[in-house]
């Protein structure tokens with residue numbers, strides 16, 4: 001996957017919304033120009049997760065957008081998603097790459113650990129995510145990734161660099177200045193009074209960067 005193709009706002013779904021509210025929120029983000037969506041569902045029962053994944057698959061396809069599944073390789077395959085995101089304890093990246101094949105997107109959480117990111121690249125990741133970039137309302141206890149880490153990772157690594165955690169349309173410029181390719185956002189996007197307008201605001205930041 002070319003690094004240039006992985007750039008822009010990366011909408012990560014909140015896991016506490018009714019399905020219809022979630023789908024309306026994602027549709028609004030897509031209308032604002034978002035082209036990458038992650039289904040992150042930490043709590044729902046499997047049939048509901050499956051229904052959400054299928055619905056998001058349809059929605060993202062209709063908008064020419066990519067769907068990434070968090071944590072769950074089988075669900076990724078079942079709904080023919082475009083990719084998978086794995087954290088430290090979610091499975092082996094090399095195994096995931098071997099099963100997914102070369103075309104699908106593979107993302108890896110690297111927290112504040114550049115060495116973990118180097119290993120992820122060697123294992124076949126298409127992007128590496130560092131966070132939390134700022135204090136996160138979703139993960140208040142997450143370790144902070146310093147701003148310099150993003151710049152170092154961008155200078156060194158051959159894959160897209162993603163930032164996550166506490167990102168807002170106001171603080172995002174510092175990350176883009178550091179060379180970040182993907183801004184993964186939950187709260188600031190899905191809690192916005194106008195999700196379409198907020199997504200468009202992020203897209204403009206990328207155009208200016």
Ligand SMILES: Cc1ncc(COP(=O)(O)OP(=O)(O)O)c(N)n1
Pocket residue numbers: 010012038040042070071085086087088090107108109129130131162164184
């Ligand atoms: C783009 C992106 N980056 C990081 C994460 C966090 O993944 P993980 O560490 O596995 O934590 P959970 O999301 O599973 O709570 C992510 N989901 N997406």
Ligand SMILES: Cc1nc(C(=O)O)sc1CCOP(=O)(O)O
Pocket residue numbers: 109111130131132133135136137138139142143164165166167184185186187188
């Ligand atoms: C899911 C997740 N992972 C993080 C990490 O640091 O790896 S921070 C985070 C939460 C991101 O949500 P919000 O945009 O609401 O802060």
